[in-house]
Amino acid sequence: MSPLAVAYAALLYLSAAILLAGVGLKIRAYLRTPAPLKIPTTPAPTTTGGVALRLAREVVFFESLFRSSKWTWLFGWTFHVALLLVLLRHLRYFQQPVWAPVVLVQSVGAYAGLAMVLGLAGLWARRWLVDRVRYISTVSDHLHLVLLLAIGGSGLLMRFVKHTDIVALKAFTLGLMRLDLQPLPADPALLAHLALVALLMMVFPISKLMHAPGLLFSPTRNQADTARERRHVAAWALALERRS
Amino acid sequence: MATAAFDTPKLRPYPVIPLVAEGAMAHSKPFVASPAIQSAIGFPGELTEGWEQRAIAKMGELLQKYRSLRVYMDACVHCGACSDKCHYFLGTGDPKNMPVARQDLMRAVYRRYFTFAGKHTPRLVGAVDLTKAVLDEWWSYYNQCSECRRCSVFCPYGIDTAEITMAAREIMDSIGLGQKYANEIIGKVHRIGNNLGIPEPALADTLLGLEEDTKDETGVDVRFPLDVEGAEVLLVTPSADFFSEPHVESLIGYAKVFHAAGISWTLSSKASEAGNFGMFIGNYEQMRRISLRVKDAAQALGVKRIVVGECGHAWRVAYSFWNTLIGPFDWLDARYPVPQHVCEFTHDLIQRGALQFDKDKNDDRIITFHDSCNVARGSRMGNLPGGQFVIPREIIKSVANHFHDMAPGTIHEATYCCGGGGGLLTDDLIELRVKGALPRMEALQHVVDAHGVNFMATICAICKAQFSKVLPYYGFDMSMVGGVHQLVSRAIRLGASE
Numbered sequence: 229m230s231p232l233a234v235a236y237a238a239l240l241y242l243s244a245a246i247l248l249a250g251v252g253l254k255i256r257a258y259l260r261t262p263a264p265l266k267i268p269t270t271p272a273p274t275t276t277g278g279v280a281l282r283l284a285r286e287v288v289f290f291e292s293l294f295r296s297s298k299w300t301w302l303f304g305w306t307f308h309v310a311l312l313l314v315l316l317r318h319l320r321y322f323q324q325p326v327w328a329p330v331v332l333v334q335s336v337g338a339y340a341g342l343a344m345v346l347g348l349a350g351l352w353a354r355r356w357l358v359d360r361v362r363y364i365s366t367v368s369d370h371l372h373l374v375l376l377l378a379i380g381g382s383g384l385l386m387r388f389v390k391h392t393d394i395v396a397l398k399a400f401t402l403g404l405m406r407l408d409l410q411p412l413p414a415d416p417a418l419l420a421h422l423a424l425v426a427l428l429m430m431v432f433p434i435s436k437l438m439h440a441p442g443l444l445f446s447p448t449r450n451q452a453d454t455a456r457e458r459r460h461v462a463a464w465a466l467a468l469e470r471r472s
Numbered sequence: 473m474a475t476a477a478f479d480t481p482k483l484r485p486y487p488v489i490p491l492v493a494e495g496a497m498a499h500s501k502p503f504v505a506s507p508a509i510q511s512a513i514g515f516p517g518e519l520t521e522g523w524e525q526r527a528i529a530k531m532g533e534l535l536q537k538y539r540s541l542r543v544y545m546d547a548c549v550h551c552g553a554c555s556d557k558c559h560y561f562l563g564t565g566d567p568k569n570m571p572v573a574r575q576d577l578m579r580a581v582y583r584r585y586f587t588f589a590g591k592h593t594p595r596l597v598g599a600v601d602l603t604k605a606v607l608d609e610w611w612s613y614y615n616q617c618s619e620c621r622r623c624s625v626f627c628p629y630g631i632d633t634a635e636i637t638m639a640a641r642e643i644m645d646s647i648g649l650g651q652k653y654a655n656e657i658i659g660k661v662h663r664i665g666n667n668l669g670i671p672e673p674a675l676a677d678t679l680l681g682l683e684e685d686t687k688d689e690t691g692v693d694v695r696f697p698l699d700v701e702g703a704e705v706l707l708v709t710p711s712a713d714f715f716s717e718p719h720v721e722s723l724i725g726y727a728k729v730f731h732a733a734g735i736s737w738t739l740s741s742k743a744s745e746a747g748n749f750g751m752f753i754g755n756y757e758q759m760r761r762i763s764l765r766v767k768d769a770a771q772a773l774g775v776k777r778i779v780v781g782e783c784g785h786a787w788r789v790a791y792s793f794w795n796t797l798i799g800p801f802d803w804l805d806a807r808y809p810v811p812q813h814v815c816e817f818t819h820d821l822i823q824r825g826a827l828q829f830d831k832d833k834n835d836d837r838i839i840t841f842h843d844s845c846n847v848a849r850g851s852r853m854g855n856l857p858g859g860q861f862v863i864p865r866e867i868i869k870s871v872a873n874h875f876h877d878m879a880p881g882t883i884h885e886a887t888y889c890c891g892g893g894g895g896l897l898t899d900d901l902i903e904l905r906v907k908g909a910l911p912r913m914e915a916l917q918h919v920v921d922a923h924g925v926n927f928m929a930t931i932c933a934i935c936k937a938q939f940s941k942v943l944p945y946y947g948f949d950m951s952m953v954g955g956v957h958q959l960v961s962r963a964i965r966l967g968a969s970e
Contacts, residue, residue: 243797251738252849254546257542257621258539258542258543260540261536261538261539261542262539263535263538263539263540264536264537264538264756264796265756265792265796266792266793266796266848267540267632267635267791267792269621269624269625269632269849269850269853269885270628270848270849270850270851270852270857270860270885271857271858271860271861271885272852272857273857276854286628286630290628292553292625292626292627292628292630293551293553293626295624295625295626296554296557296627296628297551297552297553300551300552300553302719304551304628336615340630341594347935352544354552358552359491360489360492360552360555360556360567361550361551361552361555362568362571363492363494363567363570364550364552364555364567364570364572364573364576365550366550366597366598366650367595367596367597367623368589368596368597368598369549369550371596389703413863431589434587434588434589435589435597436546436547436549436550438546438547439546439548439549439628439629441548442543442544442546442629443547443628443629443630445539445543446540446543446544446547446629446630446631447539447543447630448540448621448624448630448631448632449629449630453852453857454791454811455792455796455851456791456795456809456811457795458795459795459796460796461794461796462537464537465756465760465796468756468757468760469760
């Protein structure tokens with residue numbers, strides 16, 4: 229087996245492990261940290277079902293962002309939906325046979341790649357053009373966008389300009405799934421694409437990309453407004469109560 | 473020390489988001505609490521050697537205690553959705569008054585000491601050491617947040633800057649850097665029973681005076697009972713209601729409602745304060761101990777219900793936190809919500825037909841309603857979400873004929889803070905208070921021009937005091953602001969007078 233395939237297999241296994249373990253540890257920390265007071269941003273749902281609906285609207289439609297800033301919503305929502313379609317499209321590299329829904333998404337997924345890059349470009353433009361957003365942007369904010377744009381760009385290059393050997397690639401990825409290492413095509417665009425994706429997976433748990441699970445743990449969004457009906461005492465607060 | 477001169481912002485026909493003006497409010501700082509004030513409520517007297525380590529240790533402790541803080545330190549993506557939502561940014565242009573930048577003052581330190589990226593690549597992620605210069609910025613800008621939570625409405629992850637401001641103030645208090653205004657008040661509420669420091673004899677005297685005044689006005693013996701055992705209802709109200717204008721007009725309104733409904737009630741000299749500045753400084757134990765006074769007073773007096781007067785942050789603490797802090801309330805009458813807002817109380821009586829009004833007595837007033845931030849975004853009234861918007865407006869419409877709301881986007885959960893909430897209602901911060909009121913003043917100007925509004929009703933003692941002070945800066949009459957029960961007071965029919 230070529231050293232290239234070995235190196236990339238190692239890199240992808242490592243980055244996937246870092247992603248899963250890192251996000252897992254973060255989520256465990258969120259779960260273990262109590263929310264000692266009822267702080268939903270009101271008006272808030274009064275039932276668990278209502279809370280689920282509120283969170284679903286945030287996840288699916290970016291409801292709060294829509295209220296805040298239409299431009300950011302347009303670019304941000306476009307990027308995320310397109311990213312979802314692109315990810316679904318990529319599932320075919322990990323399945324044999326390929327699920328029907330993944331087959332269905334193939335054609336639209338290709339154009340979603342374009343939409344994704346456009347969304348990212350819009351988000352990046354805001355970081356330069358809106359003085360408030362320019363003020364708050366850090367080096368890492370820019371680098372995140374550069375990374376995602378480079379991933380999208382290299383992907384589009386392979387889809388629309390210079391095709392890579394996707395049959396060989398699929399053999400490689402299926403091999404990864406089955407712990408049966410297969411050769412990896414030595415196409416520079418593909419190698420760049422995969423390396424950048426590995427980098428993205430590795431920075432995910434230590435970066436602002438944690439906003440994705442963070443939303444689900446945000447007390448202002450995930451608490452039901454039941455303050456008068458139910459007590460909500462954290463373990464450390466109960467200790468105070470016992471002392472007095 | 474007199475504050476330096478400053479220019480009151482101009483009211484514009486349409487709100488304009490200001491351009492970033494770096495450092496525009498860097499000079500704004502509240503007075504520092506003396507060692508005596510600090511130690512009276514259990515905090516170190518002043519900053520001493522080694523404060524950096526103690527501050528970081530405290531931050532670590534808070535990260536273990538509050539999921540909000542932990543998640544909000546990680547989740548921000550710097551999207552800028554909040555950047556034009558804070559009234560202090562809109563009024564000053566200082567970019568550190570953008571919620572995201574205010575949060576970043578703490579996030580930079582969090583990253584440096586608690587995250588992999590910040591420990592190893594601080595430059596890349598904007599992580600910084602906690603130095604005296606950083607602490608000075610904290611001191612300035614965490615005292616330019618009124619904890620109004622408007623940013624949390626608009627944040628795609630619900631990040632609530634109030635949670636971060638509270639944590640920052642808690643950390644600063646724990647190393648001996650406390651805010652004079654807030655911490656002095658907390659000392660007073662424990663020592664005397666209320667934020668204004670009114671002792672029992674003065675309170676009793678005031679209430680007697682109010683009975684006489686109300687008799688002169690109406691010819692009816694409306695009582696203002698104090699420490700009456702066995703009363704049905706304990707009314708806990710901000711102490712400003714006893715002494716300040718226009719607050720006292722609402723107190724008279726509550727008394728008339730109790731009178732007209734024939735429900736026995738009492739105030740307590742032990743718990744002669746609904747306000748709870750423990751929330752403003754983010755200190756759970758202070759908040760709990762201040763709340764416990766109410767429980768103790770209610771049990772000592774043997775009341776069956778607790779009703780809370782017109783006070784925004786007090787209602788947030790009472791509605792959202794009391795059950796957790798000092799509950800359960802199984803010793804009170806379960807047929808009524810515990811606690812109950814005085815607007816819920818009055819609204820309920822109106823709906824049951826127990827109160828009658830002469831609405832035309834308020835005909836000289838063209839009224840609008842300012843939603844107070846803690847009521848709007850941190851609590852509820854009634855059974856349905858949003859009841860906190862409906863109920864006060866329903867009361868106003870029941871007692872007056874002319875009502876006009878301010879523009880959408882400036883009311884309900886998107887309401888603008890008065891500019892003086894969150895423990896900032898002090899003259900050492902007057903420039904901030906005036907400038908922070910700008911978005912509300914522009915919305916008010918709009919209904920003044922469109923409908924001739926001449927009265928802005930609100931249900932918060934801080935809003936009332938703040939507006940009385942800042943309205944004149946913008947060319948409005950200070951008496952334009954008042955309480956909802958001030959309107960009730962004028963229109964309500966008291967049986968014996970007919």
